[in-house]
Amino acid sequence: MNHPTDSQPAHSGPALEAVGLGLQYQGGWALRNCEFQVPLGRVCGVMGPNGSGKSTLLALGARLLAPTEGELRVLGEAGDTPELRSRVGFVAQDKPLYPTFTVAETLRLGRELNPHWDQEFAQRIVDQGELSGKTRIGSLSGGQRTRVALALALGKRPELLLLDEPMADLDPLARHQLMGTLMAEAAEHGTTIVLSSHILAELEGVIDHLLLVRSGRIVLAGDPDEILDTHLLLTGGGDLSQLADHTVLESRSTGRRTTALVRTGTPVTEGWESDRPSLENLLLGYLRSPALDTTTPSTHSKAAA
Amino acid sequence: MSTTVLNGTVPRPAVRPSSLLWLAWRQSRTALLVLAAVLLLSTAALLAVHFVASGPTAAMRAAGCYASTAWDRQSCSGLAERLHLSADLYLDVLQPFLTFLPLAIGMLLGAPLLAQEFERGTHRLVLAQSVTPGRWLAARTGLPMAAVALITGVLAVLSSWVWRTDVLHSPLLFDPPFQGFTYPALGLMPVSWSLFSFALGLAIGLWRRRTVSAILLTGLLGLVSMGVMRLLRPALYPVLSGFQPTDRVINQFMQPTNAWLVEYGGVLPDGSRTSGFCRTAAECDSVVGWWGDYHPASHLVPIQLIESAILLLLTAALLTWTFRRIGRPGN
Numbered sequence: 001m002n003h004p005t006d007s008q009p010a011h012s013g014p015a016l017e018a019v020g021l022g023l024q025y026q027g028g029w030a031l032r033n034c035e036f037q038v039p040l041g042r043v044c045g046v047m048g049p050n051g052s053g054k055s056t057l058l059a060l061g062a063r064l065l066a067p068t069e070g071e072l073r074v075l076g077e078a079g080d081t082p083e084l085r086s087r088v089g090f091v092a093q094d095k096p097l098y099p100t101f102t103v104a105e106t107l108r109l110g111r112e113l114n115p116h117w118d119q120e121f122a123q124r125i126v127d128q129g130e131l132s133g134k135t136r137i138g139s140l141s142g143g144q145r146t147r148v149a150l151a152l153a154l155g156k157r158p159e160l161l162l163l164d165e166p167m168a169d170l171d172p173l174a175r176h177q178l179m180g181t182l183m184a185e186a187a188e189h190g191t192t193i194v195l196s197s198h199i200l201a202e203l204e205g206v207i208d209h210l211l212l213v214r215s216g217r218i219v220l221a222g223d224p225d226e227i228l229d230t231h232l233l234l235t236g237g238g239d240l241s242q243l244a245d246h247t248v249l250e251s252r253s254t255g256r257r258t259t260a261l262v263r264t265g266t267p268v269t270e271g272w273e274s275d276r277p278s279l280e281n282l283l284l285g286y287l288r289s290p291a292l293d294t295t296t297p298s299t300h301s302k303a304a305a
Numbered sequence: 306m307s308t309t310v311l312n313g314t315v316p317r318p319a320v321r322p323s324s325l326l327w328l329a330w331r332q333s334r335t336a337l338l339v340l341a342a343v344l345l346l347s348t349a350a351l352l353a354v355h356f357v358a359s360g361p362t363a364a365m366r367a368a369g370c371y372a373s374t375a376w377d378r379q380s381c382s383g384l385a386e387r388l389h390l391s392a393d394l395y396l397d398v399l400q401p402f403l404t405f406l407p408l409a410i411g412m413l414l415g416a417p418l419l420a421q422e423f424e425r426g427t428h429r430l431v432l433a434q435s436v437t438p439g440r441w442l443a444a445r446t447g448l449p450m451a452a453v454a455l456i457t458g459v460l461a462v463l464s465s466w467v468w469r470t471d472v473l474h475s476p477l478l479f480d481p482p483f484q485g486f487t488y489p490a491l492g493l494m495p496v497s498w499s500l501f502s503f504a505l506g507l508a509i510g511l512w513r514r515r516t517v518s519a520i521l522l523t524g525l526l527g528l529v530s531m532g533v534m535r536l537l538r539p540a541l542y543p544v545l546s547g548f549q550p551t552d553r554v555i556n557q558f559m560q561p562t563n564a565w566l567v568e569y570g571g572v573l574p575d576g577s578r579t580s581g582f583c584r585t586a587a588e589c590d591s592v593v594g595w596w597g598d599y600h601p602a603s604h605l606v607p608i609q610l611i612e613s614a615i616l617l618l619l620t621a622a623l624l625t626w627t628f629r630r631i632g633r634p635g636n
Contacts, residue, residue, distance in 0.1 A: 064429055066633070082319070086435030096426035098332070105331065112324035113434035153433070 011076040015040045015160050015192035016061060018218070020070030023056055029216050030056040034070070036221035038194060038209055043186050045203035046196035047283060048213035054196040055093055057213065058162045061194065062090035075160055086115060089158035093165045095149040097137045104133030106148055107155065114156045122155025128177060142169035150178060154185060161185075163195040167202050179206060200280055212286055219286050224279055233281055234260045236272040249289040261285035320436045325444035328431075333449045336414050343406075344456045350399055351463040357391035358471040371476045385477060392478050395467060396486070403464055403490035407498035408527045410453055412520045415506020418446065419627070420519035423511070438631045446507060446624075453499050461495040473563075482605045483565035489531075492606065497613035497620075502527050504623040511627050534612065539567040541611045544598040548572065551594050556583055558597030565604075569597040 014037040021034040031053045038044045046054045059065045060072045063080040077084045097106055103126060111117040126133075129147040137145065146169045153161060161182075167175045183206065186193050194211075197203050210227065212220035220227060231249075237256050240248065251260035261277060277285070286292065330337070361384040365371060370381035422428040431441050468491060472480045480487050488494065506523040513519040544567055549558055551571075558569040570580040571592035578596055583589035600608065 062429075062433060064432060082435070082437045082440075085432075085437070088433075090429075090433040092426060092429045092433075094426055096428075096430045098427055098430070099425070101331070109328060109331075110434070112327050113320050113431070113436050115320065115435060152430075156435070 011159075012040070013076050014038055014073075015042070015075060016044075016194065017073040018070065019073070021060070021067055021072050022069040023060060023065060024068040029068075031060075031213075031216045034218045036211060036218050038192065038211070040192055041186070041190045042192055042209040043183065043207050044192070044194045044209035044211060045207035046194060046211045046213060047200065047203065048196075048198065049287060050198055052213040053216040054198075054213050055164050056216075057211075058090070058164045058194065058196060059092075061160075061162045062088060062092075064090075064092075086156075087159045089153035089156050089161040091146075091149045091153045091163050091166055093168075095142075095145050095169070097145055097149060097152075099136070099138030101137050102133060103131050103135050103137065103140075103148055106137060106152060107133075110152045110155045116157050118155050118157050121157075122151040125151035125154060125178075125181060128181075129174065143171055143174055146170055147174065147178065150181075154181070157189070158191065160192045160194070163193065165197060166195055167197065175202070200283060204279055212283060214287055214292065217292075219292055220282075228276060228279065228282060230263055230265065231277050231282055231285075232262050232264055232267075233275045233277040234258075234262060234272040235275070239271075242271060249292070250285040261289075320434075320440070322444070325436065325440060326448060328441075329444040329448040332445065333414075333418075333452075336449065337452050340414075340452055340456050344459060347399065347402070347460050348463060350394065351460070351467050354391045354395040354399065355467050355471055358388055358467075358475070361385070361388040362471070362475055365477075388475070388477060392472065392475075395472065396480060399464065400486040400490040403460060403495050404486050406457065406460075406495060407489075407502040408524060408531075410457075410499045411502030411506035411523045411527050414449055414453065415503035416510045416519040416523040417516045418449070418507055418510055419631075420510030420514055420516045423514035424516055439628055442628060442631050446627075450500065450503060453503055454496055457495040457499040461490075461492065464490045464495070465492055481563045481565070482602055483563075483600065488605075488609075492609040493613040494609060497616040498531075501530070501616040501620045501623075504620040504627070505530070508623045508627050511630060534615075538608065538612065539565070539600065541615075542600065542604050542608045544568075544600055547597050547599065549595045549597075551592055556589050556592075558595035560597055560599040561601055563602040565600040567598045567600065569595065569599075572596050 016036075016038040018034045018036050022032040023030045034057070046057060048054050056065065057072075060067055061074055063074070063085070066080075071078050074084060075087055098109075101109065107119065107122050107126065110122060111119055126148060129144060131140070131144055131147065137148065140148065146166065150163075150166060153163070163182075167179065170178065182193055182195075185191050195203070195207075208223060210220060210222065210224045211218055232246075234243070235257060237258065240251055240258065240260065243260065243262055245266070246262040246264040249261045249263060251258055253259075261281060267274065365381060365384045365388070368378075368380060368384070370378065370384060419428075422431075432438060468480070468482075468487070472478045473482075482488060482491060489498065502523070505527060506519065509523050509526065510516075510519040513522060547558065547560075558566065560566040568580070570578050571583050571588070572578055572594045573591060574593050579588070579592070583592055
């Protein structure tokens with residue numbers, strides 16, 4: 001079996017690196033001023049609400065879109081070369097497959113169009129779902145199509161795998177199984193996996209890198225644990241003006257008690273109960289934070305990355 | 306297996322052309338099988354026309370049926386009926402079929418080819434494999450285009466042969482080469498119009514990205530192109546001009562057999578020209594002769610060559626646009 005990733009990796013910088021990245025649609029900017037890095041070998045979750053720019057980001061990485069400004073370096077490459085295509089796997093959100101092809105023909109497409117195709121691996125993913133090779137793609141359920149699409153992307157043995165909402169159509173069993181396959185692939189071959197989702201539960205405990213997208217801006221980027229270390233969830237009856245030294249991302253008051261999510265380097269003690277926020281607290285705080293409406297998102301992501 | 310080069314890139318072999326051809330064949334399989342069936346049926350029909358026509362023609366020639374005195378002979382009219390039966394199949398069915406075959410190829414083969422990929426999003430599936438958009442498109446369009454060229458080429462040769470052997474030289478049949486359904490069924494026309502129509506459908510499909518609208522628009526623009534070319538055709542090659550003094554019997558310029566009379570009119574005693582037929586008896590009487598601009602039958606080949614060159618240039622332009630556009634990310 002020929003696994004290029006088994007040998008020394010071809011590239012040692014970040015798997016993804018955005019510099020001033022922006023993409024303009026007719027109606028406005030889908031992404032703007034994005035600055036972030038995803039190191040090699042990470043499992044990176046791209047989180048954010050629907051329409052925030054997650055799919056655009058992944059499509060830029062797969063070179064299906066070209067940026068309007070800035071650049072997104074993929075495995076060190078700024079442009080779109082045939083060589084890069086063979087190193088990057090991509091599954092679009094709607095899992096496009098040819099409906100008249102059979103499952104076996106779809107895998108053959110992968111074999112014919114990818115020089116480092118791993119038939120055994122792709123076949124195993126399909127077999128796990130008890131899919132017959134003779135079944136036409138058009139007659140498969142959404143979850144079964146996802147399985148074939150993932151088999152196609154994984155069989156290519158890419159160094160970087162970009163998956164847009166890969167688990168959305170899957171039942172819990174299949175989700176668990178395929179997530180296990182993905183994690184094993186990442187662990188065994190050092191494949192960098194970037195997967196988007198708007199469901200936190202899908203990614204929690206799986207990802208070791210996070211990109212949070214809000215309205216076309218990257219508001220958080222980095223290792224989730226490190227990010228959590230620099231944030232505090234404060235509860236108390238204190239006055240918010242006491243927190244002037246810290247960045248208050250969000251605060252809510254219920255009666256006399258106030259809860260605030262702050263980014264800080266120093267501990268806050270006086271008048272406040274301080275907790276380490278959960279990932280969910282953090283994400284919701286950042287997605288709701290009015291403070292981020294006016295600040296430049298790139299400064300946050302730079303600080304976090 | 307894989308080697309690491311000092312500059313850090315791992316060389317990967319390119320996708321083989323045979324692999325791309327497999328995909329192109331798999332994707333165009335149904336359409337190509339339908340085209341093959343069309344070829345078989347049309348070939349059978351054209352051969353039938355020839356063999357059904359050649360029997361009676363030879364028999365009539367042997368029996369002297371072509372002499373005007375033999376026209377009312379029972380045996381001759383029976384043979385003529387059989388001849389007309391096969392001629393009708395060629396003139397009323399096969400010629401119109403060959404005229405509109407390019408349009409059908411553009412609408413049913415060219416237009417959906419890319420429109421359907423974009424409508425279903427499957428172009429993203431292909432672009433996520435280790436192949437450049439240009440190479441994929443070259444195979445994806447190259448195979449059906451080669452099949453179209455081959456199939457229309459065979460039909461064009463057969464159609465031209467039947468027209469020359471069984472229609473043009475038959476004393477009973479008259480079918481000038483420049484008229485409506487005859488011209489597009491002869492020579493290079495089925496091939497060059499089919500390739501143009503295919504490329505037109507391909508480009509419109511990439512532009513519209515919706516199968517139904519691409520098919521309809523290709524049909525419409527294909528018809529418009531045929532109409533525009535019909536208007537331009539007389540000017541593609543210099544016409545011959547003729548003058549015939551009036552004999553008071555025939556009130557029009559008489560072009561040679563099988564020629565295309567493009568413009569004509571009367572010549573007045575002062576040397577000025579009128580256009581078209583004379584409308585009043587006084588006008589007809591005052592005419593001293595008839596003038597006419599025409600393309601003799603010998604202009605058929607040069608006109609078709611020039612028309613084909615124009616169509617193939619347009620085909621190349623449409624393909625260039627399509628390849629450039631699909632090679633750009635963000636489509």
